[in-house]
Amino acid sequence: MSRLPPLNALKCFETAARHGSFSKAAEELHVTQSAVNHQIRQLEHWFGVPLFDRQGRQTLPTPEGAELAESLAEAFGIMDGACQRIAKSDGKSNLTIAAIPSIATIWLIPRLPAFLKANPNIGVRLLHAIFEQPIDFEDVDLAITYGDWNQAPPTATKFLEGVSYPVCSAHYLTLAGPLREPADLLKCSLLHDFDRRPWSKWFKAAGTKIDDRLPGLLFEGFNLLYSSILAGQGVGLAPTAILADDLKAGRLVQLFDIPVLEEKAYFISEPANPRESRADDVAIFKAWLLEQAAS
Amino acid sequence: MSRLPPLNALKCFETAARHGSFSKAAEELHVTQSAVNHQIRQLEHWFGVPLFDRQGRQTLPTPEGAELAESLAEAFGIMDGACQRIAKSDGKSNLTIAAIPSIATIWLIPRLPAFLKANPNIGVRLLHAIFEQPIDFEDVDLAITYGDWNQAPPTATKFLEGVSYPVCSAHYLTLAGPLREPADLLKCSLLHDFDRRPWSKWFKAAGTKIDDRLPGLLFEGFNLLYSSILAGQGVGLAPTAILADDLKAGRLVQLFDIPVLEEKAYFISEPANPRESRADDVAIFKAWLLEQAAS
């Protein structure tokens, strides 16, 4: 096979010819107009033949350019098809998202149908990330975890605040009577996630003296705590960010404006070596996540 | 169109898959094996799928790799065809060589048929370069000129020596009788090219006292001088390098081993901005010229 011109220049040219505009091509290729211009110039010089007619505002391919563009479109089409097939042939075609159970159940799953509807070409496979256990990024395109934001890797993207407040169901509040000051909570059923220290911290922050050991149910995992709160079994400490829907709907009520666990956050992690063939989909999903979190 | 992998990596891969060998691909692409390796690695990482099975000495495409390679071969084939057509569509498809008349007639034209036979895909168009007149490189891929080598541009390639010796036809030598020493030449018909100074210089170099003005025929151009020498009309000063065939065949005879015009040379010049679509052909032709000159 004989010598080919620089392939990137050909790609630039094909795009520009398709749009009949360097600027549009630049946009499609996510580069500046200047870059496209340089590439096409290089190509014209390579051939020694002008490929575009520049007549003022109009920029149309010359006959040679048009012919070349046509063939290139075909060639790149074949390439693209083949690459798509390979990228999807490994059975991992879907975006694989690892999320800790809490956010997966409470926040992500309810929102996911909207994403799938808006992006019908992207499939999503959802895995559970076990809390504080390293994620096998071999098979994961993006992970959503919870932890101390100060200790998160610099590549992580903060996503939702982890700051927690006392929360209970609206129904429980009517039963437990008015809760005017923090100390009133000592009369309530306290619900704990894994350990009792957050509640201790909270009472300390609230300036309420407490006994050494706080009473109340201890759950193994936030989802169980959440179910318990929802069921009206008591007051739990929970990140209000992921409960926005419940709070807005009035199912849950936040008690007092005294925060705890301010340093915690939900954040997005990405593999050190992402599969670049998924890069676009990952970027779309990530943008969607952040947008959802912001609204 | 969705995101494509790096195109150069695809080209590398296609070549490697076709050869079933990284080293062979490297050779075809005129790069090192290392470069091919890096590119293919990059591509495998991009897809997240291995494209080659490395089993010791064997390096064969995986099924995915084979499928991809097939499509890529087709795509690159289309590209290549299209680029060839464009490169040749400008009516300047032939290599355009500008040569000064002397070397064109005496040296190049006799050798050209062999080149064309050995390289049937390359057409050659031969132009005359006028002596000491700038060449219009817009339309010339390679020029062969004669001049002072010390003043040649640094990009020029020396090709044949321009050093000249007294030369006459074998027949003339028998007529003019034995020519034992330089002074004997003064009795001969001296033949000049453009001006009489070279002969003056020669006699000076030979240590022979001469009158102010030398007699003899003055030709406008080396080809005329050459014809005259061949016809046995006298002794001329000529670069023996381009007369190698005549000297070997015995038609011409070199007299004395006293050189003149040592600083002159025939050399190859190339355009500052070559048409890269011709680069391969130009390189082949240039290599052939140098090889012919050396033999």
Add this chain to the structure above:
DNA sequence: CATAATACATGAATAAATTTCATGGAGCTG
């Protein structure tokens, strides 16, 4: 008809990708 507005052109500076270099390791083969 001046004035934005839009699109391509260009040179220098910067950033990124590719290639080489210099090795290492693994599998044949005589």
Add this chain to the structure above:
DNA sequence: CAGCTCCATGAAATTTATTCATGTATTATG
């Protein structure tokens, strides 16, 4: 097992691509 031939790899060097900061030309527009 020594010598070949391949592929693998990290760091350095080189080449290529891109941006930035402008410039020029043409087209709309009040």
